[in-house]
Amino acid sequence: MTCAAAASLLPLETLGASPKGVGTSDSGIIINALGGLGDPNQGADSLVPGMTPRVLAEAHASGLTAVNVTLGYVSGPDDPFEASVRDIAATDALVRGHAGDVLKVLTAADIRRAHDEKKIGLIYGFQNGAMMGKDATRVDVFANLGVRVFQLTYNPANQLGDGSMAPENRGLTPFGRDVVERLNACRVMVDLSHSGEHTCLEAARVSRAPISINHTGCRAVTDLPRNKTDAELRLVAERGGFVGIYFMPFVNASGHARAEDVVAHIDHAVNVCGEDHVGIGTDGTVTQIDDLKAYQAQLAKEIAERQAAGISAAGERPDTYPFVVDLRGPQQFHKLAQLLAQKGYSGGRIEKILGLNFLKYAETVWGS
Incomplete structure (x- = not known):
């Protein structure tokens, strides 16, 4: 059955319906709306390069319940469709090989199951729609393979719309609107x-389900293209969506971000969106980095590439880390909770x- 056929069994209006309330059994759930289980000490590019004992142990120690991991094509010479299918298959094999520690998330109920079984839920997500080619029905293929988060663009423009670094700042293309549908x-x-601002605003308006911005900062706090304007944040929240704040250099204009900067961006997002629409999407792992100097040399090469x-x-430089120096490692979520409590x-x-x-947003879009 195609996705369109399956969806026809449910009125599309229900996609935007109010989600069921969460109960006390959901206490202690930590969901990273964009992150990974990689080991930055190994210099691997993929956010899920291999679930080593250390990676799994530190993820469990962090309290992480579920994480949206980036799979598939983001950039490079590979065929986007083929690369994405291969990556999903490889990750499925990793999940099967580590079934005692992780599970593949298809519904909100799977996140709760991960919590109850003390496993880590892996949410398969894309960060570039290039694998769509010119065929919107490929969405059905990837949805049936278990992809549950689909980011329309990376920083440049693609066939769906403009990314945050595309100077024209155009909205969705006609094909992009087809893909959203x-x-x-x-x-x-x-x-x-x-995404670029106009792409985000248009997607929020044309989508019949609430949309998300899973990892971002607030441009009103730090004026960089990767951060979202209040207009974007507000519209996403007004339509029932979700905004995740990242632990990235873009939360400080100097590029040298601190935990207090993340708190400031969360606080601003809560003021704009309301407390029911804001979460975290760190854009990083929980595995501690052993040698920051050695890592910085590796990072300089990656930034140049x-x-x-x-x-x-804008804001990426060889001297900036893709994380917050005092909000990293297995204690990052607990420390953030402490800082928010102090505020x-x-x-x-x-x-x-x-x-x-x-979790509530996932119930709205995926179903329980």
């Missing part, structure tokens, strides 16, 4: 991280930000 029918999250490929964003956030609000808001 197909994603709605397949009950896949439409993620506007990395990204700049040469035309996929880097006066209630325990209930902190639980929403750490995971329950994403």
Whole structure:
């Protein structure tokens, strides 16, 4: 059965319906709306290069319940469709080989099951729609393979719309609107991280389901293209969507981000969106980095490669880390909770930000 056929069994209006309330059994759920289980000490490019004992042990120690991991094509010479199918197959094999520690998330109920079984749920997601080629029905293929988050663009423009670094700042293309419609029918999250402002605003308006911005910052706090304007944040929230704040250099204009910067961006997003629509999407792993100096040398090479490929964003430099120096490693979520509590956030609000808001959003889009 195609996604469109399956969706026809449910009125599309239900995709935007109010989700069921969360119960006390959901206490302690931590969901990273964009991250990974990789080991940055190994210099691997993929966010899921291999689930080593250390990676799994530190992920469990962090309290992580589920994480949206980036699979498939982002950039490079490979065929986007073929690369994406191969990556999904390889990750499926990893999940099968580590069934005692991880599970593949297809519904919101799977996130709760991961919590109950003390496993880590892997949410398969894309960060570039290039694998669509010119065929929107490929959404059905990937949805049936288990992809649950579909980011329309990376930093440059693609055939769906403009990314955050595309100077024209155009909206969705006609093909992009077709893909959004197909994603709605397949009950896949439409993620506007990395998009240009007009692409994000238009997607929020044309989508029949709430959309997300799974990893971003607030441009009103730090004026960089990778951060979202208040207009984008507000519209996404007004339409029932989700905004995840990242632990990235873009939360500080200097590029040298601190935990207090992440708190400032979360606080601004809560003020703009309301406390029911904000969470975290760190854009990083939980495995501790052993040698920051050695890592910085590796990072400088990666940044140079990204700049040469035309996929880097303003604010990326060889001297900036793709994480927050004092908010990393297995204690990052617990430390963030402490900092939010010190700012006066209630325990209930902190639980929403750490995971329950994403869980409710997932119920809305994927179903329970």
